[in-house]
Amino acid sequence: MDKMLEILKGIRPDVDFQNEKSLIDGNVLDSFDIIAIVGEFDDAFGIDIDVADLEPDNFNTIEAMWELIQSLQ
DSSP states (O other): OHHHHHHHHHHOTTSOTTTOSOTTTTTSSOHHHHHHHHHHHHHHHTOOOOGGGOOGGGTSSHHHHHHHHHHHO
16 A cells, blocks of 8 residues: 555645545546556556546545555456
8 A cells, every 4th residue: 555655645745645535526636636546556556447447436535546456456
């Protein structure tokens, strides 16, 4: 999870990912952020996040993102 947090902070250093629980619902992340995150996650973790995985629930918290990464590895 440390690697994931490092990626997220590299994309949006202004966001407190560890404490924010509404990254999508609260409009903290926008579509450009998600595109960047998906690309970085794909490269860093050797996964392939496809369109079906781009559900808001998968990106609303770091825990949800981590679960997505784990399920695709």
